[in-house]
Amino acid sequence: MFWFMLIALVAVVAAVALAVLGDGGVLRDVQPDRVDDRLPPQRPVGRADVERLRLPVTVRGYRMVDVDDVLERLGAELAQRDAHIADLEAALAGAHATRLGGHSLLKDADEAPRAPEDPRAPGSGL
Numbered sequence: 001m002f003w004f005m006l007i008a009l010v011a012v013v014a015a016v017a018l019a020v021l022g023d024g025g026v027l028r029d030v031q032p033d034r035v036d037d038r039l040p041p042q043r044p045v046g047r048a049d050v051e052r053l054r055l056p057v058t059v060r061g062y063r064m065v066d067v068d069d070v071l072e073r074l075g076a077e078l079a080q081r082d083a084h085i086a087d088l089e090a091a092l093a094g095a096h097a098t099r100l101g102g103h104s105l106l107k108d109a110d111e112a113p114r115a116p117e118d119p120r121a122p123g124s125g126l
Contacts, residue, residue, distance in 0.1 A: 039070065045077055 039045050039053065053070065055062045 039073055044081075045074060050074070 039049055055066050055070065057063075
């Protein structure tokens with residue numbers, strides 16, 4: 001029984017060594033843990049791109065260079081979109097002002113709309 005267990009142990013160790021070392025008896029080079037699916041450079045970043053993004057992890061956390069690149073790109077695109085939205089809002093406000101002839105919808109903020117007088121009300125003279 002002892003010899004059977006010893007032969008089984010040697011067979012298991014040999015199988016594990018063969019599986020680890022693979023062909024040639026040398027360990028394969030480790031592929032760097034890098035982002036394969038970076039943010040698309042040819043179009044604006046969308047919500048699906050950000051949700052699909054996975055940043056590589058190192059011993060101390062995320063790779064700072066990759067995180068900095070992603071945050072810089074997202075910050076630049078958000079600033080560009082904010083500027084574009086501000087331009088569109090300004091153009092829309094100008095179009096509304098032109099269409100209204102330069103008059104505001106409420107001529108005076110102090111003037112509140114008044115209800116028509118009821119002729120049956122006391123003191124109306126009827």
